[in-house]
Amino acid sequence: MKGAELNSDDLEGALKGLLDKGVVDCLVMPHRAGKAVSYMLVKDADKIESPASVIFAPSFTVNAANLIKGWTIKEKVGIVAKPCEIRAAIELIKLKQMDKESVLLITVDCAGTYTNQVYTEHYADIGDEVDSAKIKELDGKGITIRESCAICENKLAAVGDIIIAKGAGGNVTVAGLTAMGEEALSALELSLEDKDLERAAEKEKIAAEAKAKLDTLPQMGSVEALEEFLQDCIVCKNCRDMCPVCYCKECFFELPLGKPTGGDLLNLAELRGAIGLPPGQLFYHMTRVYHVSTTCVGCGACEDACPKDIPLTRFYPVITKKVQDIFEYVPGKDVEEPLPFTAYEEDELEDKLR
Amino acid sequence: MGEEIKGDFEPKIVGFTCNWCTYAAADLAGTSRKKYPPNSRIIRLMCTARLDPMFVLKALLNGADGVFFSGCHPGECHYIKGNFYGRRRIAALRTILQQFGLDDRFKSYWISASEGEKFANTMKAQSEEIKKLGPTPLRGKIL
Numbered sequence: 456m457k458g459a460e461l462n463s464d465d466l467e468g469a470l471k472g473l474l475d476k477g478v479v480d481c482l483v484m485p486h487r488a489g490k491a492v493s494y495m496l497v498k499d500a501d502k503i504e505s506p507a508s509v510i511f512a513p514s515f516t517v518n519a520a521n522l523i524k525g526w527t528i529k530e531k532v533g534i535v536a537k538p539c540e541i542r543a544a545i546e547l548i549k550l551k552q553m554d555k556e557s558v559l560l561i562t563v564d565c566a567g568t569y570t571n572q573v574y575t576e577h578y579a580d581i582g583d584e585v586d587s588a589k590i591k592e593l594d595g596k597g598i599t600i601r602e603s604c605a606i607c608e609n610k611l612a613a614v615g616d617i618i619i620a621k622g623a624g625g626n627v628t629v630a631g632l633t634a635m636g637e638e639a640l641s642a643l644e645l646s647l648e649d650k651d652l653e654r655a656a657e658k659e660k661i662a663a664e665a666k667a668k669l670d671t672l673p674q675m676g677s678v679e680a681l682e683e684f685l686q687d688c689i690v691c692k693n694c695r696d697m698c699p700v701c702y703c704k705e706c707f708f709e710l711p712l713g714k715p716t717g718g719d720l721l722n723l724a725e726l727r728g729a730i731g732l733p734p735g736q737l738f739y740h741m742t743r744v745y746h747v748s749t750t751c752v753g754c755g756a757c758e759d760a761c762p763k764d765i766p767l768t769r770f771y772p773v774i775t776k777k778v779q780d781i782f783e784y785v786p787g788k789d790v791e792e793p794l795p796f797t798a799y800e801e802d803e804l805e806d807k808l809r
Numbered sequence: 810m811g812e813e814i815k816g817d818f819e820p821k822i823v824g825f826t827c828n829w830c831t832y833a834a835a836d837l838a839g840t841s842r843k844k845y846p847p848n849s850r851i852i853r854l855m856c857t858a859r860l861d862p863m864f865v866l867k868a869l870l871n872g873a874d875g876v877f878f879s880g881c882h883p884g885e886c887h888y889i890k891g892n893f894y895g896r897r898r899i900a901a902l903r904t905i906l907q908q909f910g911l912d913d914r915f916k917s918y919w920i921s922a923s924e925g926e927k928f929a930n931t932m933k934a935q936s937e938e939i940k941k942l943g944p945t946p947l948r949g950k951i952l
């Protein structure tokens with residue numbers, strides 16, 4: 456791949472150049488508001504200030520892919536975000552919720568993130584970026600990364616059109632992964648040279664640590680455990696709304712069959728003797744976990760969104776990973792790879808029938 | 810008391826079958842007077858691909874002791890590849906059900922229109938298996 460090493464000023468120039476040179480019509484990227492970090496949609500390059508101090512900030516607000524989901528505009532949108540967010544965008548392209556040609560996906564390295572509340576509260580300790588050593592040190596002080604990040608195997612930037620990898624001494628390496636990405640970098644007039652950002656050994660280490668962490672999470676195992684897990688759910692469906700890959704225009708659970716009230720509920724209560732209220736906790740989550748079973752990128756946005764603090768990472772990413780494993784599918788890894796439910800092999804999965 | 814229930818417990822099973830094969834096999838089993846337990850309620854679908862996993866979830870969550878699906882053998886789908894797609898959905902659903910110990914209550918078969926006897930035997934074996942499992946843990950629950 457072709458790329459260039461940049462210092463923080465050059466990086467600022469490069470991102471501004473994307474707008475000024477018309478490579479993209481707008482950028483979705485993080486910006487700082489006091490100690491906090493959130494996303495902005497930029498048209499005017501002058502609004503981009505010291506991006507190097509914010510694009511790696513280990514704070515998770517929303518999954519950026521969710522912010523541009525379903526946009527059907529001709530303008531080209533550049534998006535600077537973490538690997539799980541870009542992977543979600545790639546799933547959305549495959550799901551035809553976004554046009555591949557109208558987005559320039561720019562992925563930054565991640566080491567793990569804190570919830571935005573934890574990040575803002577402990578900004579003095581956490582700072583603008585962290586590495587795995589720093590994460591361990593902070594963990595000792597009781598400042599812990601989100602569980603979804605602890606079990607994430609894909610923290611290094613490796614997908615999208617352009618990657619921004621952390622380098623030594625505050626420098627970064629930008630490199631193009633696709634023709635679109637390389638063209639964008641050429642338009643910026645950077646002097647490009649061959650770069651090797653495979654980082655296989657580092658990726659393996661990260662994956663091994665993530666797998667080890669996953670093994671320590673409690674397994675549900677029974678209906679009783681599931682019932683207890685979801686007992687506090689108020690079926691507000693915020694987890695659905697904040698999920699980047701839940702995309703139906705009309706959700707079943709907003710329709711009369713999925714959201715029974717009054718007489719319909721009485722009928723159900725008559726059938727079963729009694730039903731739980733609010734209704735449909737299990738049906739909603741069991742259905743949703745099936746719907747995102749091949750596309751869940753494990754970002755944990757659902758858990759962050761839950762007003763009842765249900766640790767949804769132990770449900771969505773953990774269960775969907777098992778489904779993804781049977782199809783040997785990693786969501787967002789390759790935009791050309793078909794979604795598992797749109798493909799088949801003639802001779803497969805017979806051991807799953809009984 | 811649990812034992813007592815298991816002894817003379819008649820499971821309620823919801824079945825989904827493809828119109829072109831297993832539904833006809835059930836018919837054939839009937840017309841050729843093959844005996845099988847009457848505890849399955851069969852709902853006809855037009856193809857394996859019509860089996861929305863939500864059908865299975867809804868039946869299980871509403872207290873069905875078992876749910877089964879049966880369609881045309883792979884390669885023999887009336888719509889050519891419906892059961893290839895459907896098989897992937899079934900596999901995903903089963904993987905999810907496994908996490909909650911519910912997969913034993915979900916059966917899936919391929920039974921062609923000429924396999925009336927296989928249909929009857931499958932129904933017999935299935936009924937025995939679900940009986941052994943006992944009533945679904947979901948029935949008594951306030952869900």
Ligand code: SF4
Pocket residue numbers: 603694697698699700701747750751752753754755756757758771772
């Ligand atoms: S289900 Fe949760 S973890 Fe998975 S993609 Fe959606 S928000 Fe992210």
Ligand code: SF4
Pocket residue numbers: 687688689690691692693694695757760761762763764765767
């Ligand atoms: S966000 Fe939490 S309370 Fe709301 S539906 Fe999801 S799990 Fe239930």
Ligand code: FES
Pocket residue numbers: 827828829830855856857858880881885886887888889890891892
């Ligand atoms: S028509 Fe029977 S499985 Fe498709």
